Amino acid sequence: MLELAIIGGGPAGLSAGLYATRGGLKDVVMFEKGMPGGQITSSSEMENYPGVAEVKSGFDFMMPWQEQCFRFGLKHEMKEVVCIKKVGNHFSIMLSDNTEVESKAVIVATGGSPKKSGVKGEDVFWGKGVSSCATCDGFFYKGKEVAILGGGDSAIEEAIYLAKICSKVSVIHRRNAFRASPITVERAKAVPNIEFLTPYGIEEIVGNEKDGVSGLRLKHLESGEEKSIAIACLFVLIGYQVNNAVLKQENGSSICALSEFGEAIVNLKMETNVPGLFVAGDLRLDAPKQVVCAAADGATAALGAIEYIEHHK
Ligand SMILES: Cc1cc2nc3c(=O)[nH]c(=O)nc-3n(C[C@H](O)[C@H](O)[C@H](O)COP(=O)(O)OP(=O)(O)OC[C@H]3O[C@@H](n4cnc5c(N)ncnc54)[C@H](O)[C@@H]3O)c2cc1C
Structure with a gap:
């Protein structure tokens, strides 16, 4: 069984991976369906991350993040998560290749994407x-x-x-x-x-x-x-679509409480109402939808997950 599963490899998921592995967790896997980096990799210019004075493309900006995480032992599985279920006091993570992975705690950082208008040009x-x-x-x-x-x-x-x-x-x-x-x-x-x-x-x-x-x-x-x-x-600015599909259960309900717009409701520790399940980044309620904020959420969630695992040994 994994100690921690992280779903999504954008700024929130990668920061969670960094803090979880540097914080001493041993079996931490980040499930990312594509290349790690998240939505910001589609941006041609990124210039508002504090401390990074150089203007970089989103792709170049995110590359060192994964290298840094992997150095501390974060494992990346390029797989899509379909659903997360709570089974007793652990979680079962269903993957799109029909395999299942068990984990003591889960951080969901699947982000979202702005809606496009379809206008010509x-x-x-x-x-x-x-x-x-x-x-x-x-x-x-x-x-x-x-x-x-x-x-x-x-x-x-x-x-x-x-x-x-x-x-x-x-x-x-x-x-x-x-x-x-x-x-x-x-x-x-x-x-x-x-x-x-x-x-x-x-x-x-x-x-x-x-x-x-x-x-x-x-x-x-x-x-x-x-x-x-x-x-x-x-x-x-016609709306934002959060990627909350992994939270949905077979009966149509959600594993944790959601807002009317489908964002996960969390407290200041990024805890959902389900013990051991954390949500970080653009998927959470009231997310400012900025890289620096998503990264901070990921770090906060990882610290919470370490505490949770320690108390549930
Ligand atoms: C064009 C553009 C420009 C932007 N410019 C800036 C900027 O200049 N400054 C700034 O601060 N912010 C900017 N943002 C916003 C910023 O990119 C987001 O706030 C930030 O990326 C959110 O991080 P996140 O980790 O929560 O989610 P995301 O970055 O959305 O990452 C989520 C990851 O989860 C993965 N995923 C989703 N579902 C699954 C699944 N079922 N299984 C496995 N993996 C899954 C996705 O592939 C993705 O990699 C921009 C966004 C866009 C789109």
Whole structure:
């Protein structure tokens, strides 16, 4: 039986692996269905991790993380986890190759991914003027005009955030009403450099390979009138999909308590309501969805797992 199984090899899973192995746990396996590194490996620039002054691609940034973990004894199995079950006082981890592994404690760090809009040009310019993270990429567009696609709380809150950095923020939403709370919408409407374009849809993101995005072709969804706006970046903020499938049980319930959006509910030690089961990183409730925060969660969860295993010998 493993002492600790870590599901997911992004910043949260790798940090958990580092702290668990350096903390003395012997049989620690990280199950990662692909190459370790997580979502950030798809980012072309990473410049907001404290202490790392050099701007690196997400891939280059994450490479040393796994080397560091493996040095302390973390094992990586390139396998997909299908489900985690509690059996007596241990856990059973079902893998996609129909094998089963037992572990005393589990840290789930399967992260998530931002929803894409499917708008023409989105895939072409993703990372080159189309982004899903204002905190990550807003600073690259300091003093420039940008746009946000979306009408929920995060879209409107990010509009307020970007308005402090960028010269103008156009919020594009397909309805006249917003899903965001009325008070947030009122706050955004009071910001002079935020413009609301409703009910508009994006027909195409335009630009060129060398310079990235230069503008948007929009369509008014009631009149059909078309117009173009010049922007340097489109932030697609239409939702986030957490990877919580491994928590789901055969009867459709979840092994641990989830929020209405499917995020795992944890306390400050990253403990779920199931003893021995921890969740870290973007999958947990209220995750700031930043590498530094996911890494901190992973370390916290590993320290909790060491304590749990010690008390259940
Ligand atoms: C394009 C982009 C740019 C970003 N830029 C920045 C930035 O500049 N700064 C910043 O701080 N943050 C940035 N972020 C956010 C950051 O990447 C995330 O907050 C962080 O990666 C979350 O880490 P995590 O470990 O929780 O999850 P993830 O990074 O999502 O890692 C989860 C891992 O679990 C694996 N996995 C999922 N399901 C299973 C399964 N069933 N079995 C086995 N493995 C599984 C996945 O393959 C993945 O590797 C960016 C994100 C994106 C998408």
